[in-house]
Amino acid sequence: MRRILLGAALAALLVPASAAAHATLRDATPREQSRVEAPPSEIVLRYDQAVTATADSIVVLGADGRRHSGTVTQAEGNTVIRAPLHGLVRGEAYTVRWHEISADGHVGNGVFTFGVGVDAPPPTEAVGSSGQTWRDDVARWVLFVSLALVIGVVGIRLLVLPRPVDPRVERRIHLLGTFGAVLAVNAGLVGFVIRCANALQVSGVDLLYSDLSPFAESTRFGIAFLLTTLGYGICLTILAIAWALDLPALRWPAFLLAIALAWGYALSSHQATEPNASLLGEVADWVHLVTAMLWAGGVLTLAIVVWPLAPHMRRAAFLRFSRIAIGLVGILVLAGTVVAIERLPELDDLWDTSYGQTLLVKVGLVFLALSWGGMHHLVVRPRLERGERVHAVRWSLLAESSVAVAVLLAAAVLVNGAPPPVETPAQTAVPATAR
């Protein structure tokens, strides 16, 4: 009976939501993120239910911040709001900021752009948007830590630790990997909402009723968010099944999926939208991320799983990890160098720009972590190979893990930051008349 109750209750959690709880923007003219060839004379927003609008429920702004919209009127049973437009010119992009009061009393809101004779810029570049803040950095950092748990801890279990292992080790690895997947999916969600909020310029309860679809459908980070959220949801399910059925081999597909999904984070980084972005750079970024996660997760696994729970496995696990760590670090440094060269074409960008300075801090932390790892390799490893007892290794591994987590923070700031601008060929070309 208990199982019956449990199963029924679990299934009850699956009830989906409906679209009727709040007025939703059905469509707009001009459409969201669209390009129109002639300047429109009015803007029309259609909702799925009646709304209350104020005189400035629609504000259309030019790139210079000048307002181009007039007083808002309502029509069609208050399900449509419209505003006349004036002064729009071909060759310019415009930002639309809208809000309405739904029947439930909440203020629905959104932002999108459209271009007249030009492509619409992404909504993150809407007029009035703020850049990324420390909140974005923290969300990205938590995301990286969660990847270190999913990719690193699970990966080290599959690649380094022998089979079978102590049940307590297996249990803790299951716990850390599953926790990492839960954290990854939630950090991704929060990071997405925070980034949207920067452009929407709303917070608190109003943010709960914001329309995020323009961000999800027409930005690289939005598309990456959709893919990674679904992907890590599946990853979480696979890890949960592996735990419940006690099938460690089932972690392979979850591990490989997590590695593939890391591509989404390379895709959604700030650099990916720069003019000098290349496929090589994205691949290098992805390889850099995956190797960093394997390395950080590996050290963490030794420190918080193997050392406290399985003293008999310490020597074998340390030696095996030490062997693959050399390769990981080599690939990590090589891929990082490729990424750095692409992002900072000029050497003096390293100290002249905030991006370069952050990179220097990160390189310093990486150097510290690698030195620590080198000490383990050169001092601890030989003693373990000789079968000698080595004290305080766990604390040393924990310290190295802490430095790795600090590296991830610096990496999060870097990924969210804008590298120095790169001159495109069009900008550097000398006009014919000047020759």
Add this chain to the structure above:
Amino acid sequence: MLPRAEIAHWLFAAGFLFFGLVVLAEAIVGPEVFRRRRWRAYLWPSLALTAGIWLWLIAIFSTFSTLHLLAHSLWAQAATAAGAVQLAVIRDRLHSSYWSLVTAGALLVSGSAFLVHEQNGWLFARSAFLHHLIGWTLVISAIFPLGAALLPRRAVWAYGFAITWIAVAVMLFADRDIAPIFGHLSDLAGGGSR
């Protein structure tokens, strides 16, 4: 590209009805008889885990409001966790009857999220009425896993849950985006449809 909201509702309603009938069958004949075919025991966790993945899919297409995105992701995680726990119970990895308390808490959270996510009044439209009803049904039904944790030998909890589940399926089948309820439809709801 996206199916209409009621299509997703009916899809889930069909799954819930199947689930409710399975639960009811087990309650009537007893677990010993019901599980003579071993695969039957795996129906519930399989449904929960599958529904979790479907809910992730719905979540990422619910970006028309932050609230919907967060609510769907919450339900998806709850379903996944619930399915995994049930699977572990069947595989004897978890033994205590107190694991039902997790379910009771999850039901409370899910029901509350349902009520928060429906901001309109009961008689705003049919969907609003049914959302309130489903939300309160889920909240109140938390008493069944709570009872199963504290008094696991009593069969009433199993019957209660089975009926709850079938009722939720019926509510979802009757759910519409905008339609009158008991002759009422708020002027603010716009024109009735479907």
